[in-house]
Amino acid sequence: YRGLKMEICRECGLELNDENRYPSRKYKYKICKICDNKKSLENYYLHKEERRKQQNEYNKTYYLVNRKRCLEDGKTRQQKRRNLILNHYSNNTMQCACCGEKEVKFLSIDHINNDGSKHKKEIGGFGYLYTWIIKNNFPESFQVLCMNCNFGKKMNKGVCPHKQVI
Numbered sequence: 001y002r003g004l005k006m007e008i009c010r011e012c013g014l015e016l017n018d019e020n021r022y023p024s025r026k027y028k029y030k031i032c033k034i035c036d037n038k039k040s041l042e043n044y045y046l047h048k049e050e051r052r053k054q055q056n057e058y059n060k061t062y063y064l065v066n067r068k069r070c071l072e073d074g075k076t077r078q079q080k081r082r083n084l085i086l087n088h089y090s091n092n093t094m095q096c097a098c099c100g101e102k103e104v105k106f107l108s109i110d111h112i113n114n115d116g117s118k119h120k121k122e123i124g125g126f127g128y129l130y131t132w133i134i135k136n137n138f139p140e141s142f143q144v145l146c147m148n149c150n151f152g153k154k155m156n157k158g159v160c161p162h163k164q165v166i
Helices: 033-046 048-065 067-089 116-123 126-135 147-155
Strands: 107-111 142-146
Touching: 033 048, 048 067, 067 107, 067 126, 067 142, 107 116, 107 126, 107 147, 116 126, 142 147
Parallel strands: none
Antiparallel strands: 107 142
């Protein structure tokens, strides 16, 4: 086996083999995967703010050029999240848990424990509610109510007027 020379990492001196050799030719010299990861992390943190500024500028420009599409895409994503959550909390019936209303435009998510105001402050507003529910694996503390039942519950000390005993 004449002519075969052992390759070593130029950074740390580790003997290179198929498992630890970095497979790319981006370096003029041989380097191991560990050193490549270390260099990549150093580069990431060194230029993080600069990349963030460039990405923000690109995003602003893209939004200005494609504003209509961005708004439509956002509405579509929000509608998909809403339908996913309404389906989950209504057991795929898409109806109010109290009165049985089925018009999707009237349905809303209700905090069963009447702690919606407190929860809104914790998560940063109701604009993030759907995302929060999905990220937290659909907690049991929500239900689907129509807007009338939801508002009636709020105005009637936590009890929907349909459920109130006279």
